Amino acid sequence: MDIYAMTNQKGGVGKTANTINLGAALAEHGRRVLLVDWDPQGHMTEALGVAESPDDRTMKGWVLGEWSGDPHELLVAYRERLHVLPTNMDMFMLDKGLYAATAREMRLSKLLAQFEDDYDACVIDAPPSLGIGTECALMAARRRPGKRGGLLVPVEAEDSSIRALRLLLRQVAILSNDMDVDIDILGLIPTRFDTRDGEIVSSMLEAFRNLGQPPVIAEIKKRTDIRKAWRARVPVLEYDAKCEASQWFRDLAKVVLAP
Numbered sequence: 445m446d447i448y449a450m451t452n453q454k455g456g457v458g459k460t461a462n463t464i465n466l467g468a469a470l471a472e473h474g475r476r477v478l479l480v481d482w483d484p485q486g487h488m489t490e491a492l493g494v495a496e497s498p499d500d501r502t503m504k505g506w507v508l509g510e511w512s513g514d515p516h517e518l519l520v521a522y523r524e525r526l527h528v529l530p531t532n533m534d535m536f537m538l539d540k541g542l543y544a545a546t547a548r549e550m551r552l553s554k555l556l557a558q559f560e561d562d563y564d565a566c567v568i569d570a571p572p573s574l575g576i577g578t579e580c581a582l583m584a585a586r587r588r589p590g591k592r593g594g595l596l597v598p599v600e601a602e603d604s605s606i607r608a609l610r611l612l613l614r615q616v617a618i619l620s621n622d623m624d625v626d627i628d629i630l631g632l633i634p635t636r637f638d639t640r641d642g643e644i645v646s647s648m649l650e651a652f653r654n655l656g657q658p659p660v661i662a663e664i665k666k667r668t669d670i671r672k673a674w675r676a677r678v679p680v681l682e683y684d685a686k687c688e689a690s691q692w693f694r695d696l697a698k699v700v701l702a703p
Contacts, residue, residue, distance in 0.1 A: 445478070445556070445559060445560050445561075445562070445563045445564060445565065445566050445591070446564065446565045446566070446591050446592035446593050447556060447565075447566045447568070447584050447585050447588075447591070447593045448466075448565070448566065448567050448568065448585055448592075448593055448594060448595070448596055448630070448700065449567075449568040449570050449581040449582060449584060449585035449594075449595050449596070450462050450463045450466070450567060450568065450569055450570060450596050450597075450598065451568075451570035451578060451581055451582065451595050451596070451597060451612070452570075452572065452597050452598055452599065452608060452609075452612060453572055453573050453574045453578060453608060453611060453612060453615075454572060454599075454600070454604070454605065454608040455572035456572075456600070457572075457598040457599060457600050457605075457635060457636070458598045458600075458633075458635035458636045458664065459483075459569055459570065459572070459598050460483070460487040460488045460491055460569050461491075461635075461664075461670060461674060462596070462598050462633060462635060462664065462693075462696075463479060463488060463567050463568075463569040464479065464488060464491060464492065464679050465670075465679050465680055465681060465689075465690075465693040466567055466596070466693055466696055466697060466700065467479045467526055467565075467567045467679070468523075468526060468679035468680075468681045468682065468693065469681060469693040469694045469696065469697035470564075470565050470567075470697050470700070470701070471523065471524075471525040471526040472681060472694065472697070473697055473701060474525070475525065475563075475564040475565045475701075476525050476527075476562070476563045476564045476565070477525060477526050477527070477563060477564065477565050477566070477567065478519075478527050478528075478529060478556075478559055478562070478563040478565070478566040478567075479492075479522075479526065479527070479528045479529070479566075479567055479569070480528075480529045480552075480556070480566060480567070480568045480569065481503075481528065481529060481530050481531040481569055482503075482531075482552065482568050482569055482570055482571060482577065482580070482581055483531070483535075483569050483570065483571045483572070484531070484535040484536045484538060484539075484571055484577070485571075485572075486530075486531035486532075486533075486535065487569070488528070488530075488531075488569045489528070489530040489531045491674055491677060492522055492528060492677055492678075493677035494520045494522060494528050494530050495520070495530065496530055496531060496532045496533065497518050497530050497531070497532045498532075499532065499533075499534070501513055501517055501518060502518070502531075502532040502534050502535075503515075503518060503529060503530075503531065503532065503535070503555065504532065504534045504535050504537065504538045504541070505534065506518075506555060507538070507541075507542075507551045507552065507554075507555055508538070508541040508542070508545060508551070509545075515529075515555060515558050515559075516558070516559075516562075518530070523682075526679075527563070538577055539573075539575050539576050539577050542576045542577065542580070543576060548576055548579075548580070549576070549579050549580055549583045549619070549623060550580075550583060551580055552568075552580035552581060552583070552584045553580070553583055553584045553586075556584055565592075565700075566584075568581045568584060568585065570582075574611060574612075574615055578615070579615070579619055582595065582615070582616060582619055582627055583619070583623065583625070583627075585627065586623075586625045586626065586627050587625065587626040587627065587628055592700075592701075593628070594627070594628035594629060594630040595616070595627065595628065595629045595630060596630055596631065596633060596661075596700075597609065597612065597629060597631070597632050597633065597658065598632075598633045598634075598635040598664075599632050599633065599634055599635065599652060600634075600635065600636065600637070600648075601634055601637040601641075601644070601645040601648040601649050601652075602644060602645075602648060603644065603648070605648065606648075606651070609632075613629070616629065629657075629658040630658070630661060630699075630700065631658050631659045631660060631661030631662075631699070632652055632655070632658055632659065632660050632661065633660075633661060633662045633663070633664060633696070634648075634649055634652055634660060634663045634664070635663075635664045636664065636665075636666050637649065637663075637665055637666060638665060638666045639665070649663075661696065661699045662692060662693075662695060662696040662699065663692070664689070664692050664693075664696075665689075665692075667680075667687070667688065667689045669683060669684050669687045669688075669689050669690075670689050679693075680693065681693060681694070
């Protein structure tokens with residue numbers, strides 16, 4: 445199973461919508477896809493209209509050793525090739541529990557290893573923070589022999605995004621060094637922007653494009669179809685398979701799948 449983390453410690457940048465729609469595009473390519481709602485706020489679980497896991501069997505409980513059952517019991521078959529590992533309200537206690545745990549950075553990796561043979565790709569909706577939960581997501585998406593993976597970073601076209609990106613890059617560098625692993629940043633995804641909003645947007649887009657590394661691998665503009673699909677609790681590729689936004693996510697999936 446290839447593992448990707450949709451991550452940015454800055455909130456409101458479109459992580460959840462990108463996770464859902466990239467997953468749908470990968471499934472459209474015939475991949476068996478697992479979406480993981482690792483964000484304590486649970487936006488993905490809510491956005492897809494799936495039920496939270498039962499209080500006595502949760503992802504947080506398994507990760508912290510409070511429940512030792514089969515984590516396959518947590519899975520929700522949202523679509524034939526698109527399954528979800530949903531959240532529960534107890535996820536807000538995850539970071540506190542992880543800080544007291546041994547091998548804490550590897551806890552999510554240990555959970556995902558249980559599904560290694562069941563799926564072709566996993567996309568993690570990481571939390572909007574620089575905390576231990578994010579470090580778990582980064583480690584899960586680390587480079588592994590014979591597997592694809594890495595970080596996908598949605599960014600807003602505004603000045604504060606550069607600082608947020610620098611903080612994330614620093615966190616990745618420190619964690620890679622401390623854990624002696626390679627964590628690849630596959631690229632940036634400017635998201636939820638409208639070029640008609642003026643010079644700030646256009647100048648930030650140009651700045652992202654000129655960075656070189658990490659590269660811009662997709663651009664997802666503001667579109668009503670994306671918002672309507674969110675309200676309908678379906679991926680935009682299902683809401684309107686022929687719309688412009690659906691093609692953007694198909695193109696992102698091609699980048700992710702490229703040799």
